[in-house]
Amino acid sequence: MISAVLVQPASAETLQEALLKAYQSNPTLTGARSGQRAVDENVPIEKAGGRPRLNATGNYTESILKPTISFTSPQRAATANAQLSVPLYAGGAVKNGVRGAKTRVEAGRASLRGTEASVFSQVVAAYMDVIRDSAIVSLNRANVGVLEVNLQATNDRFEVGDLTRTDIAQSQSRLALARSDLQTAEANLIRSRENYIALVGSPPDNLETPPPLPGLPANPDLAVQVAVVDNPDILAAKKQREAAFYDVKVARAAAKPTVSAFTQAGYTNYLNTLPIGQSDSQINKSAAAGVELNIPLYQGGRPAAQVRQSQAFESQAIEREIEIERGVIAQVRAAYASWQASLQTIVSSQAAVDATALSLEGVRAENSVGSRTILDILNAEQEALISRVELVSAQRNAYVAGFSLLASMGHAEADDLGLAAGVLYDPVQNYDRVKNKLLDWGGDPAPVPVATRTVDTPAQNAKVAPETK
Template identity: 75%
Template structure:
């Protein structure tokens, strides 16, 4: 009976550890908002997308350049090595300079429509940038919740190993006094070995989650705090779809791309229209006293000229190129129309699926909470019945395993519910920096760069050399699976 009482006390202590290890809050914690702010500021996918958008902005001044005046200056110096034998007026050396100013007057609509297409593509790019932002945030939320989930699972499995170690010790004690058989000892040993294997797998999963977190956020996860409640979740899938059709950035980007393709068609049609330009030319030639004009007194060694006028060009035949270009852009416009419908279909499917996953996860949480309570009650009852000899060691081992499985499934369900809820907000277009109220200083506004460059006209107005914005992670230490008592928690 002494061995039984020792066994019961060990079981009670180990069970208390198993129940509390995943619920203790950290003293100092990183918040989800803080993690999102770090990803917003330094994630290379996002900072790279911003650089790509700045490149798209430059298409507007590039298109505008086609309708602006052009000024060319050419100069040359020539030295005659061998003068023609039959020429008596050929100069020995010549300095020549010529300036030409050309002002486009009419280009058949090519420039005008090209500018409009470029402006619309800027808007499309800004919508795509919003989509990239929401995607990075969704990945960051998933990585954040993965770390919390896997820390809790590691803690639960560690506690389970300790419980089974106590079980094995108590079973050995009871075997020594003849209270149980060798079979009971073997069953305890087998279950402990399996638990140790599950614990090692959980540790590997935690390391993977931590490294993935570093790849997204740029820093190692440190005592992650439980996330806040998600705001603005819809009451039903139809309401979610209506919001998504209006606010989802992928749909907005596809719409803008389709509009831009329409202007591409108009710009291509301009290639068969006449073009009109005004020009001014001025020239200067100096023969450097090397011109022999056959007269005793010599003649002028300098020639100056200037001219102004207009030039009209009427294309009559270009080998079929204009028609091919128009047809090509019409086909691309048709493709953009289909891509807009494709984006709409995809967003509708994503929104409905995310809503269904969110609802299913909420129901799973409720079911798993009941399962945890029932498994704990069952485990307590089996232990009590074992103490009076009506239950075997295997019954206790099975009950402990069921209790562990229920807790692990509850942790996973809570993670899945939160990630699905955030994915639903992202599909609705409401998971961006403005929506989340990130405390990361001034938020990136793509219009600032666009307003800066859209009217630039100077040929030498370069930007500084490119420098990295995203942070590197090569100096972060390799992650481990250590979980202290202050960090283990459920999502």
């Protein structure tokens, strides 16, 4: 299990709260959900190709100049026509188009899961960056304070002739470098906090130590086995390959016969402008029904080209699936190795922290009896600082690598992280809402922003709350 070392105030913000904020308002996630709703609409669009079509036309005609050889043409006429067409057979284009659209909906859902895991990984990294950089700022500030005390003590001992100007210069040099390191650490903390705001939508507020990560694998082989089954990028690539298979069938349908049934009706009213005796009625009505068979004989080679093109896209999707699987496997193994290396680094860094603390205490004691120089103390203090910074960095790296490992395995999404019930976005609800819609009129309400803006958040600083022991 992994956990950070810093103990934060009781009112601190938790990692789960940060993830929940990002889940609700991160624009990458909210935009991906909108994109998935657009993909959902491809299903009713494809279904529309197999549904009846009803058209109506009407016109009014006024003869400005009658033909000179025609004495029976009407002066004006109003006509109306209606036609109902019902597709009976389309060579499989509609059926396979719908299947392909449904498969792409499933691919989109998997991609949405991948986006969710990616955003969560970024949030976890940003969260741990703030914790790490806050600790580094605290360590550097404490180091500056110690070096200021050392410089004052060195000056005092110089005044009584116990030390030389060289000792003072060495202390001044180390203090100047420490202040420079502190400024760099403060800048890094501000950058980490601003990055946190960009991802989460609000400033970090005394971030709490994150809980241990659950479900980490015992070995890389087990991690790969889980990832091959559950990784959302692999699942999305697999569904895209299946959809490309249906695209080939749709392309083949272009060379097949189509059958449709139709009925049509017409109405013409000559508005009493037919010459008397030419017609018993000023109104003409007509109606017809039938079946239309369309057999394509030659289309310039277009259908065959479209089939070959679709097959090439299917081949590309097959190779893409393998490419993504390769990348995921490499990512899983690399994340596992990084996680293990960071865990080992934590152990080594903790040992180094203990050793440098003991060494610093001993050097100071030896300096008091004259067997160690001021430079020895400065070096020991520098080594102690470096070991503490490395420990904090290793703890950050271990947690981020562990979470990245879970994400690449497909186990770092909202359901896996136990975010508050009742707030989770369900893409199936929108699909069920639109998949069978029939009307040509209507739509959804005008889009409004879902993600929160951060322009009103205050510019971040490098203030760090005091640690509680």
